[in-house]
Amino acid sequence: MNELKMHPKELLVKDGKVQVEDVRDPKGEGSLEARMEKLEQEVFRYKKMAEREVDIIHKINAELIGEHRKETANLWDDIFLLHETTNELQAQLYDVQNQNCEYETRFKRISSAASYRILETRSSFVDGEPLP
Template identity: 35%
Template sequence: MTSPSSFKDKFYEKVINPYLPEVMRHPQTIEMREGVLHIWDVKGPKKTGSVETRLEAMEQEIFRCQGMVEHGLNANNSMITKFTCDHKLDNKNIGEAIFKLHKRIGQLQAQIYDLCVLPKL
């Protein structure tokens, strides 16, 4: 008799994730030369040096990537700051234009009122 956990595992592998065996398989390169299909296993990088030197190299790579990310964030922040400053100036100019329009509307309404109130001769 099979255990329930093995049934779940088989169910997951066959029904839920039918591509799991292909994903878990070692990567291969496929090449077609002169009508013949050649398949090779991908070989990983050769390990050279001690574990400490490889960890230091990986640490330097991480620091370099962090520097690139920080540079990108700084550039993004400066662009956002510039954009908001430009729009604040636009809002100020728009406010002045609206004030001038209201003033002109008041003048025109006063002229219309004067024309309506004047006695006709």
């Protein structure tokens, strides 16, 4: 920071020796009022240029934000569509799983009903003798 606060220096080489001198401002021509008027016009011109640049940057920024909002809106639509599709597929999986459980229950009932239909016998069907 101290280097920034220092007055600018100029290095000169004279007779093979380096000399350091303060940088001198260019000498103004004309009266003080004329130089001040010229300086004021220059400041006014730079101020207008800066205002135009700020306006252009503001417009570019607004345009970029608008495009970003459109793009993110499309992305959100796609995300919600994927979410709905996932929910539908999950519902179909639940339906298939429940249907599978219903079929298993039916088969268990059928097999248990078939096992109750077999009559208990006390003699063998092969030789007709009593079972041990």
